[in-house]
Amino acid sequence: MDGINTMRIKSFQIKNYRSIKNSGVCYLSGDNITILAGKNESGKTTILEALEDFNTGKNIREEAKPLHNQEATPEIAVTFEVDKAELDNLFNKIGVEHSVTKDTSIEIIKKYPNEYSVSQETINLLAREDERKEKKKAIKDIYKQIKDIHSDYSQIGGTLPELSFENVTNLKNLLNRFKNQITPNLHIISDEKDKISISENLQGIINILTEMETLELLNDKFIKQIKQLIPNFVLFSSFDDIFPSEIPLANASNNEFIKDLAIISNLNLDMIRSGSPADRAGHKEQLNIKLKEDYEKFWTQDLTKVNIDWDSEKLYFFIKESGKFFPPGMRSKGRQWHLAFYIRISARSKEDVSNIILIDEPGLFLHAKAQKDILTKLQDSANDAPVIFSTHSPYLIETNKLSRVRLISRPEEDGTIVSNKIHKSADKETLTPIITAIGLDLSIGLDVAKDNNILVEGISDYYHLSAFKELLNFEFKKDVHFIPSAGADKIALLVSLMIGWGLNYCVVLDNDRQGREADTKLSKDFGHDDIKIILVSETEDEEIEDLFERDDFIKYVLDDESNESLPEKKNSQLIKQRDLNYDKVLLSKSFFERRDEIRTSLSDNTRKSFQNLLTRIDETMGSFQEDGGSKAVDRS
Numbered sequence: 210m211d212g213i214n215t216m217r218i219k220s221f222q223i224k225n226y227r228s229i230k231n232s233g234v235c236y237l238s239g240d241n242i243t244i245l246a247g248k249n250e251s252g253k254t255t256i257l258e259a260l261e262d263f264n265t266g267k268n269i270r271e272e273a274k275p276l277h278n279q280e281a282t283p284e285i286a287v288t289f290e291v292d293k294a295e296l297d298n299l300f301n302k303i304g305v306e307h308s309v310t311k312d313t314s315i316e317i318i319k320k321y322p323n324e325y326s327v328s329q330e331t332i333n334l335l336a337r338e339d340e341r342k343e344k345k346k347a348i349k350d351i352y353k354q355i356k357d358i359h360s361d362y363s364q365i366g367g368t369l370p371e372l373s374f375e376n377v378t379n380l381k382n383l384l385n386r387f388k389n390q391i392t393p394n395l396h397i398i399s400d401e402k403d404k405i406s407i408s409e410n411l412q413g414i415i416n417i418l419t420e421m422e423t424l425e426l427l428n429d430k431f432i433k434q435i436k437q438l439i440p441n442f443v444l445f446s447s448f449d450d451i452f453p454s455e456i457p458l459a460n461a462s463n464n465e466f467i468k469d470l471a472i473i474s475n476l477n478l479d480m481i482r483s484g485s486p487a488d489r490a491g492h493k494e495q496l497n498i499k500l501k502e503d504y505e506k507f508w509t510q511d512l513t514k515v516n517i518d519w520d521s522e523k524l525y526f527f528i529k530e531s532g533k534f535f536p537p538g539m540r541s542k543g544r545q546w547h548l549a550f551y552i553r554i555s556a557r558s559k560e561d562v563s564n565i566i567l568i569d570e571p572g573l574f575l576h577a578k579a580q581k582d583i584l585t586k587l588q589d590s591a592n593d594a595p596v597i598f599s600t601h602s603p604y605l606i607e608t609n610k611l612s613r614v615r616l617i618s619r620p621e622e623d624g625t626i627v628s629n630k631i632h633k634s635a636d637k638e639t640l641t642p643i644i645t646a647i648g649l650d651l652s653i654g655l656d657v658a659k660d661n662n663i664l665v666e667g668i669s670d671y672y673h674l675s676a677f678k679e680l681l682n683f684e685f686k687k688d689v690h691f692i693p694s695a696g697a698d699k700i701a702l703l704v705s706l707m708i709g710w711g712l713n714y715c716v717v718l719d720n721d722r723q724g725r726e727a728d729t730k731l732s733k734d735f736g737h738d739d740i741k742i743i744l745v746s747e748t749e750d751e752e753i754e755d756l757f758e759r760d761d762f763i764k765y766v767l768d769d770e771s772n773e774s775l776p777e778k779k780n781s782q783l784i785k786q787r788d789l790n791y792d793k794v795l796l797s798k799s800f801f802e803r804r805d806e807i808r809t810s811l812s813d814n815t816r817k818s819f820q821n822l823l824t825r826i827d828e829t830m831g832s833f834q835e836d837g838g839s840k841a842v843d844r845s
Contacts (some may be wrong), residue, residue, distance in 0.1 A: 224274050242597075263442055364397055568597075715742070762783075
């Protein structure tokens with residue numbers, strides 16, 4: 210596929226399309242996988258259908274006309290980054306002497322039913338706006354001279370048009386008509402200099418307008434050329450009827466399934482039809498080996514094999530399980546779906562054209578582990594083609610890659626909107642797959658059998674401390690592990706495990722009411738001298754969020770560029786204020802993911818506060834064993 214991805218999709222925006230008034234700009238993930246997450250009926254499918262309608266080979270569908278206003282025009286805008294070399298080639302084709310110094314973003318707009326245009330920024334790039342401004346200024350200066358002479362010699366007649374650049378061709382025609390009207394009467398002008406001036410100046414304006422007209426014609430040529438580079442938007446919303454049990458050889462050449470299979474394997478119909486018996490046998494063996502090797506990468510549930518066979522009339526497809534061969538139609542709906550998905554998606558990502566793969570709710574019929582296989586296949590395909598898919602399944606969301614997620618919601622008055630930031634006023638149901646994914650990931654990955662554990666109240670504490678350990682390049686004396694609890698009142702369960710397994714540990718609590726109550730209870734239950742507890746701050750009613758300077762917290766945790774509209778409260782109170790709809794778990798996870806981006810931007814006070822906390826933790830962890838506390842035991 211080398212050389213075909215000269216236009217890379219960067220973002221899109223949809224307006225007046227079914228339930229969408231204005232989606233807002235959706236920026237795609239940098240790793241080629243973008244996830245549209247949201248509850249049912251939020252508009253995820255509508256977004257994918259709109260992107261499919263961007264294809265140059267079809268009109269925007271009739272039913273796209275907006276529900277809120279049937280008179281409004283559906284509009285889909287997609288921004289691509291175009292290779293410098295491709296742009297240079299394109300400009301050369303349309304006759305523009307314009308050198309491009311770098312890859313350039315170009316926004317292409319499609320309006321109902323099939324009208325393409327480019328944004329004003331792109332027009333400026335094409336037509337060199339500075340040059341246009343110079344031409345307009347020159348025309349205005351010359352026009353004033355013509356108007357003054359015409360005013361002095363009104364008896365020469367003619368109607369001098371108003372100067373408007375909305376329609377350059379129309380202005381040029383009106384000025385030509387004016388010139389023809391006054392030319393027979395120029396002898397009336399007594400001043401020879403004025404007589405020559407009005408005639409030459411009129412022709413001068415007409416010449417400049419002809420140059421501007423050429424620039425506008427170039428715009429049309431540019432759109433025609435750039436349309437040829439737009440990738441295919443391929444939407445998969447159902448795979449129900451794709452994987453057959455058999456196909457007549459007579460019809461195989463025109464069968465879409467066979468075409469796709471030929472792209473991803475070495476399937477050769479000519480060999481099957483007319484090869485020698487030895488060649489056909491060898492081809493069958495190699496074909497089945499390749500299908501087995503490729504498919505087992507993306508189906509880890511069992512030792513299932515995909516098998517192909519044929520006779521003189523038909524091609525046959527089987528699923529081999531436990532030594533028995535079954536037609537695909539005899540397997541579960543989930544298995545049939547996965548087979549169809551594997552073949553279609555593999556073909557679209559591997560074929561020698563530029564595709565953008567759109568998938569609506571992949572893996573609906575599959576259980577959790579099989580959905581993980583789906584994600585593996587999507588990530589493989591994304592190496593060759595961008596993938597955008599919708600879901601409300603937590604198993605398709607990786608917690609270390611939340612930057613892929615775009616939240617889709619549908620406020621009653623605003624219609625479907627896209628949020629590029631995961632905390633933007635989203636309701637609980639919209640956030641559920643993300644929160645569930647985080648919870649599942651932590652429960653699966655929690656290894657409390659390791660020594661030197663720092664027990665923290667919750668997941669947000671876990672992410673903040675993990676982030677600052679890296680941000681500050683903090684070196685603990687021991688190899689420590691942060692372990693999150695489900696709140697201050699639940700941390701006793703983890704303490705019991707630490708003691709039972711003889712592991713070194715300490716407890717980190719907020720200095721709020723719940724934290725102080727947990728401190729008292731833990732000391733009472735486990736003995737004050739036998740448990741090491743650290744409060745994040747010596748100031749009463751401060752929580753871990755309060756260690757941030759307010760400006761740092763708002764900008765880098767809340768991800769808000771301005772704090773003017775936020776109430777004057779402690780950070781910990783601000784993040785819990787219900788009407789602001791913040792989710793501290795997602796925000797702390799996002800902060801952790803972006804830690805390298807903001808490494809040099811945090812204030813000295815924020816750094817000092819977390820440095821102090823980590824130092825106290827480090828000293829406590831070291832003193833625990835030195836003071837004769839819990840000793841680690843060899844559990845190997």
